[in-house]
Amino acid sequence: MIHYDKVTKVYNGGQHAVEDITLSIESGEFVFIVGHSGAGKTTLLKMLFAEVAPTSGSVYFNSRSIGELSNGELLNMRRNIGTVFQDFRLLPTKTIYENIAFALEVAGKSDDDIKADVPHVLELVGLSDKMWSFPRELSGGEQQRVAIARAIVNQPNVLIADEPTGNLDPINTHDVVEILKKINNLGTTVLLATHNRSIVDSVGKRVVTMDQGRLIRDDKMGKYIL
């Protein structure tokens, strides 16, 4: 489903963020990408939704090279990939309802579908009562759950989570991980970049370890080893 083929990314300053990585991820997998800060985890994920282009090599999504997609195809692909970030990245001037509705609107959903889907997904992440609040009125954990709700509302094939628990306390971290496991059980491929040892060890799924831009370990039922 996802294939990185000898991918290298060199930023303008000459810094090698990702170096010669070849990696395949099958549909329905739950994959942790672990490594210290600056290991290249974020760059690797950003290349999947084309926020960063590789300097050499290719990234394939559903057997199509992302670099060769047209603008329209790229937008469609992004609507098929949910994204969650450490800093939540919600739209600050929109209510929680509007934040989630926005993802549905850009995917071309009707007003009736939006009215039905948004309350449903908010119920799934336990935030039905916050529908008309603004992001600034929510705690960090709640904002992250909204971000997850927005990422999954279009029922994407893949969910990318880049340090989603980085700003959360242990209880909220546990909640977020449980939601991600639930989403994976429903068939969505989950890629989770983290350096939180305890969640990697507790879930017991595939672990890809990166160090200084290189892939140094890929364990099917791995632990956090660095």
Place this chain on the structure above:
Amino acid sequence: MSLWINTKRVARYGFIGFIRNGFVSLAAVSIMTLTLLVLAGLMVFGAALDTTLAQLTQKVDVNVYFTTNAAEAEITDAKRMLDALPEVASVSYVSRDDALAQFRERHKNDQLTIQALDELKDNPLGAMLQVRAKNTSQYEAIAKFLETQQSSETSVGSAIDKVNFYQNKTAIDRLTNIIDTSKRLGTIVAVVMGLASLLIAFNTIRLAIYTSRDEIGVMNIVGASKWYVRGPFMIAGVLYGVVSGLIVLLLLYPITLYVGPPLQRFLGTFNAFSYYAASFPSIFLVIMGSGIALGALSSYLAVRRYLRN
């Protein structure tokens, strides 16, 4: 998805953004109001300049005096020839009797002159043509034409007694200079002030959108098309323009009412308030059109900077 639903959603987010980003909207509207006020000021200034210059130009003419024995046909011929010149705006004929009547009217309080005139049996004044050029710089060419006629000893030429251009030449030249300089200076001032105001307004909107750059990034990531991202910002830009335009149109009423009379005393016939009232439709179109275009274009360009594929 239908274009109508898309447009409706974009417009709604534009309105919502305008209201919810209240402080940013206030800043943008304030700056755009000042910009449009400068534009309105330039329009009033331009109209005042045009009216005053036109009025001065109206006061200049060249008179062709005919001899007292010039035949009516010769004068009519001269008038026809002058009318045919491209530089000539109008030629008005003052007959000997009219010239006498005008002379009497002008000197009605000067008993001595009137008595002297009464002593004469014949009307001592010749007929006259008052020639008005389209442009003050063209009087010289008209005078040269008349001079050529005079020296060519045609019947028309010999009927001409005097052309008063050379007596007025210095005054006409000076006025031509003043008019040219005023127009050039007026254009330069208008262009410089207009550009400065536009740049300030454009940068304010850019700054307003700079605060939303992360938001634009998120919209890109969730798969929003460029127009879906850009649309609400452009709608908000149009709203900045509409609100500022309305404020300016409202402000112009008391401003022109207040400055109208003193300005009229200074300039002669131009009244700013009468101009505002009479030209309201064109002022409305220019101010609102500029506001909307400036807001939409600035937003379009500012968002483009943060849009990615």
